[in-house]
Amino acid sequence: MTHSNHHFSDAEQRGLYRAIYERRDVRSQFLPDPIPPEILARLLKAAHHAPSVGFMQPWDFIVIESRDVRESVLAMFEQENQKAAEQFEGERNERYRGLKLQGIMESPLNLCITCDRSRGGPNVLGRNSILETDLFSTCLAVQNLWLAARAEGVGVGWVSILDQTQLSAALNLPDHVYPVAYLCLGYVSEFLDQPELEAKGWRSRLPLKELVHSDSWGQPLTDSQLDVALSEPR
Template sequence: MTQPNHCFSDAERRGLYRAIYERRDVRSQFLPDRTPPDVLARLLEAAHHAPSVGFMQPWDFIVIESCEVRETVLSMFEQENQKAAGRFEGERQERYRSLKLQGIMESPLNLCITCDRDRGGPHVLGRNSIVDTDLFSTCLAVQNLWLAARAEGIGVGWVSILEQAQLSTALNLPEHVYPLAYLCLGYVSEFLDQPELEAKGWRSRLPLHELVHRDTWGNR
């Protein structure tokens, strides 16, 4: 019996894997060009089509163009980044301070993807044992948007050096809504051949064969 062929075409597969391998966390290469509304709409639609446990769809999207809001967030970043630098010593600290870890003002658009921890009510299918599946689901929306952005030629940078309670206040979030990902978006001058942290000698990609186990931990 002939099995149905659900594979993408060769060209479609190449495009998908290219987006995966060329996706970058962009901080330094943003151009001032505005993202057209139809492109932004496609990115948000891609994010909204992420899988979610119990189909709860816990995400919301705050599109941030205001310079005032972004300046507030940048000030918060600088405060937290100073703390983070203090965790390292010597040459490692110098290297850390040399890294550009945000593009809040340089990017023409910021986007906060939030997680509504009450969405779907108190009993969401599939969430009984692992309550953080709402957060995991929202991370999938981030990844969907990121891959779609690469296909559109849009760079994305995740600003993770932020204190979440302060960010919630700055964005006027309800108490039950968690600011999961603060992103910088925009067209870029280039997509680097390597992740920037790898190119700057901060860390290298781990070999896959060291990370694959069979049946139980340690059987490589």
């Protein structure tokens, strides 16, 4: 039995996996060059082709170029970032304060991807048991955009240190629309070899082998070939 008709070519596979492994959360490497409209359109189309439960497509995209809007979001970040820093003590606090965790003003473009929690009506196919599937679906749109951006040479940074209520007010979001991801987009001087938090010693990547279970939680794998393969570097 062969599945060759469904395979991508070797070059296409390499490109896909390269985008996955080389995608980075960019904060410090943004260039001022604008993203051409046709490139931005391709990224938004990639996001819009994400899977969604019940095909609800709960996302909207707010393209933010206004300096005034970005300055207001930066002020929100600085307020929340101060609160976050206070959660750490000693050397960890110093290391946290030395991290650059946003590129709101440096990037030429900001993008907020939202989730319309009413889209599709009160009864969406597949959403009866897990109401959060609209949020999960929107996260898939974020990842689609992120991988497409890496393929286009565009950096993306997710600014998660924001008060969602304040952000919703700044962007005039309706009550039923939730701001899932506030992103900074732009061309970059480089894509780092490692995620920045890993390179700066904040956290290391966990061994995948330790995260894979067999049939139920905590049970070791019975497939020895898979066990060996999981231990190999990518």
